[in-house]
Amino acid sequence: MKEIILQTKSITKHFYEPVEFKVLDDISFDVYKGEFLTVIGKSGCGKSTLLYILSTMDTEFEGELFIDNQNVSRWKQDKLATIRNEKIGFVFQFHYLLAEFSCLRNVMIPALRLGKLPHDVIEEKAYQKLELLGLKDQALKPSSKLSGGQQQRVAIARALINDPLIIMGDEPTGNLDSVNTQNIFSIFKELTQEFGQTIIAVTHDNDFAKASDRTIEMQDGKIINQDYKFN
Amino acid sequence: MSKKKYPINTEVAYTYIVSNKRLTMVAALGVTLGIAVFIFMNSMLAGFDKSSSEAFFKSIPHIRIYKDDEISKPIDHQISQNIPVIINPKVVPANNTIINPKQVIQLLKNQSDVAFVTPQLTVGVFYNNAKTQISGRAIGILPEEANQMFNMESYVVEGNVNNLKNNINGILLGAGVASKMNVKEGDNISITSSIGMTKVMKVIGVFQTNNSVVDKTTAYINIAFAQQLLKKNASYITDINVNIKDYTKAKAYAVNLAQLTNYKAEDWETANETYMAATKMRAIIIRFVSISILLVAGFGIYNILNMTVMQKINDIAILKAIGFNGFDVVTIFVSQALIIGLIGIVFGVLFASVMVASLQSYYVGGDIGYFPIYFKLSNFIKGVAFGFGVTFLAGFIPARKAANVDPVSIFRK
Numbered sequence: 249m250k251e252i253i254l255q256t257k258s259i260t261k262h263f264y265e266p267v268e269f270k271v272l273d274d275i276s277f278d279v280y281k282g283e284f285l286t287v288i289g290k291s292g293c294g295k296s297t298l299l300y301i302l303s304t305m306d307t308e309f310e311g312e313l314f315i316d317n318q319n320v321s322r323w324k325q326d327k328l329a330t331i332r333n334e335k336i337g338f339v340f341q342f343h344y345l346l347a348e349f350s351c352l353r354n355v356m357i358p359a360l361r362l363g364k365l366p367h368d369v370i371e372e373k374a375y376q377k378l379e380l381l382g383l384k385d386q387a388l389k390p391s392s393k394l395s396g397g398q399q400q401r402v403a404i405a406r407a408l409i410n411d412p413l414i415i416m417g418d419e420p421t422g423n424l425d426s427v428n429t430q431n432i433f434s435i436f437k438e439l440t441q442e443f444g445q446t447i448i449a450v451t452h453d454n455d456f457a458k459a460s461d462r463t464i465e466m467q468d469g470k471i472i473n474q475d476y477k478f479n
Numbered sequence: 480m481s482k483k484k485y486p487i488n489t490e491v492a493y494t495y496i497v498s499n500k501r502l503t504m505v506a507a508l509g510v511t512l513g514i515a516v517f518i519f520m521n522s523m524l525a526g527f528d529k530s531s532s533e534a535f536f537k538s539i540p541h542i543r544i545y546k547d548d549e550i551s552k553p554i555d556h557q558i559s560q561n562i563p564v565i566i567n568p569k570v571v572p573a574n575n576t577i578i579n580p581k582q583v584i585q586l587l588k589n590q591s592d593v594a595f596v597t598p599q600l601t602v603g604v605f606y607n608n609a610k611t612q613i614s615g616r617a618i619g620i621l622p623e624e625a626n627q628m629f630n631m632e633s634y635v636v637e638g639n640v641n642n643l644k645n646n647i648n649g650i651l652l653g654a655g656v657a658s659k660m661n662v663k664e665g666d667n668i669s670i671t672s673s674i675g676m677t678k679v680m681k682v683i684g685v686f687q688t689n690n691s692v693v694d695k696t697t698a699y700i701n702i703a704f705a706q707q708l709l710k711k712n713a714s715y716i717t718d719i720n721v722n723i724k725d726y727t728k729a730k731a732y733a734v735n736l737a738q739l740t741n742y743k744a745e746d747w748e749t750a751n752e753t754y755m756a757a758t759k760m761r762a763i764i765i766r767f768v769s770i771s772i773l774l775v776a777g778f779g780i781y782n783i784l785n786m787t788v789m790q791k792i793n794d795i796a797i798l799k800a801i802g803f804n805g806f807d808v809v810t811i812f813v814s815q816a817l818i819i820g821l822i823g824i825v826f827g828v829l830f831a832s833v834m835v836a837s838l839q840s841y842y843v844g845g846d847i848g849y850f851p852i853y854f855k856l857s858n859f860i861k862g863v864a865f866g867f868g869v870t871f872l873a874g875f876i877p878a879r880k881a882a883n884v885d886p887v888s889i890f891r892k
């Protein structure tokens with residue numbers, strides 16, 4: 249029995265500046281619990297825009313968004329912040345770490361915000377995540393002193409810290425070499441298979457997409473192909 | 480489940496403060512200067528107020544109670560409105576003495592807000608010395624009480640107030656009168672009262688209030704002697720001087736006393752309208768200057784702190800993206816602003832104290848003496864409150880704005 253964890257119903261979005269333009273057009277699809285979903289499409293087709301909406305960071309759209317069986321389309325900012333904190337981990341296309349904090353701190357902050365675990369447990373967990381991504385030795389460096397690929401991996405560790413239901417990544421391996429890409433792919437695979445977490449990742453890497461459970465292909469703001477391999 | 484949540488908001492605020500030391504210092508300095516100038520200007524205003532009211536109360540009481548002249552009223556009230564009547568109101572030539580003064584004084588003394596009461600009898604006089612004759616007024620007082628009320632000792636420059644008590648015909652002359660009449664302590668002086676009685680009096684001292692009108696016309700004598708000069712009995716007095724506990728409330732309190740005694744009660748501000756107008760003008764000018772400084776300082780503080788928040792706008796979006804809500808964001812930046820404000824306020828208060836203290840010990844000379852500026856707690860409290868108010872708003876307003884938008888709208892900028 250496939251359980252739906254995220255669902256969109258006719259999501260449409262316009263940009264009005266500099267000229268009116270429909271960036272997303274009638275996007276409807278379901279994502280299942282434990283699914284590893286990839287989104288591909290040409291540059292500028294609206295992948296990032298869609299992912300921002302799915303992650304509740306953009307509320308200006310038409311249509312409905314369901315996360316974990318709740319219609320969050322018209323929720324207030326603060327309620328959305330809570331759902332992001334508890335249920336969603338996000339890796340941005342560009343690196344968005346807090347520059348004045350160490351890598352370890354960056355990874356810990358969402359968990360400290362959530363406040364469900366004691367400080368030392370969180371710290372231990374953050375070390376584990378960094379180790380998983382091959383960054384244990386960089387833990388105490390200020391995040392701004394890291395290379396692009398390293399920063400991206402810190403951001404992935406941060407996305408994993410609260411064991412979210414859904415992890416969303418906007419080209420999470422965009423800056424990584426093949427070894428690291430492979431590592432992250434297997435981490436994602438394990439999370440979906442062993443822990444029932446769900447991955448939605450935008451990618452330009454066709455091998456990465458092919459190896460995932462399902463790939464959604466977009467073109468000019470529309471879904472043109474949903475390749476079901478899930479069973 | 481009462482596990483204490485880790486104070487992550489405070490940690491973030493603290494990290495921003497220590498990792499941007501230069502900006503923190505510039506912002507704190509802005510607060511320091513704003514607060515210091517604000518407190519300093521207001522201390523100056525308070526000093527001027529205090530020194531001018533102190534000068535006042537050397538010769539006049541907070542409230543003076545006396546019998547006002549009455550205007551005659553038409554006798555017949557029954558006259559029909561149709562008949563034109565010529566009336567000619569005049570000052571009733573009544574005795575302007577206070578009836579049964581002892582009782583009135585006792586009544587006044589029983590009032591809870593009254594601090595001090597003493598009677599007084601003013602006599603219009605001419606001071607005569609050979610060919611010189613100048614007009615003025617001799618104020619009959621009970622020397623000990625008047626000394627307590629006006630702190631006369633503090634401005635007697637020659638002789639001693641207490642000698643007035645021991646010399647029934649003693650006179651304490653204003654410095655201007657003394658120099659015009661060319662007399663000094665121990666000399667005799669002849670005075671003629673308004674009803675034509677001439678007496679020789681002994682100069683027991685000279686005073687100087689630095690209010691030249693007072694110094695050039697006024698003398699103090701025993702109240703009993705004043706009654707003799709007017710050929711009146713021992714219960715004849717024209718004024719009762721009243722000091723109350725808070726002289727700034729004199730205007731309102733005078734109304735109460737007038738009702739209580741059925742005499743006219745005139746407060747010191749009303750009695751010195753012209754002078755008060757000038758004082759008010761000065762107060763208004765300084766107040767406006769201080770408000771301008773407040774605005775300029777407030778605006779400066781606001782801008783600098785606002786900048787520290789706007790610089791972190793991208794961090795706000797990240798924090799929101801990883802689950803910080805609007806309240807968290809506001810808490811972080813308000814704490815940051817308030818800590819900077821606190822640093823600035825501490826130094827601002829110190830700086831203002833140093834400025835006030837050093838100006839206070841600056842001797843100007845002349846009538847003024849030391850520069851009139853003084854520590855007034857309420858000014859410091861106002862300055863501190865102002866500082867916290869502005870820093871709070873400077874953190875709160877931009878943080879709140881950023882807290883209420885989609886994180887993406889910040890990323891896309």
Ligand SMILES: Nc1ncnc2c1ncn2[C@@H]1O[C@H](COP(=O)(O)OP(=O)(O)OP(=O)(O)O)[C@@H](O)[C@H]1O
Nearest residue numbers: 263265266271290291292293294295296297298891
């Ligand atoms: N703030 C904006 N205002 C107007 N147009 C925008 C804005 N942001 C993005 N766009 C446009 O919307 C379209 C979709 O952008 P989006 O970032 O979603 O593309 P993408 O599929 O993620 O591309 P890439 O693969 O290069 O990251 C693009 O044509 C872009 O120019």
Ligand SMILES: [Mg+2]
Nearest residue numbers: 295296341418
């Ligand atoms: Mg993109």
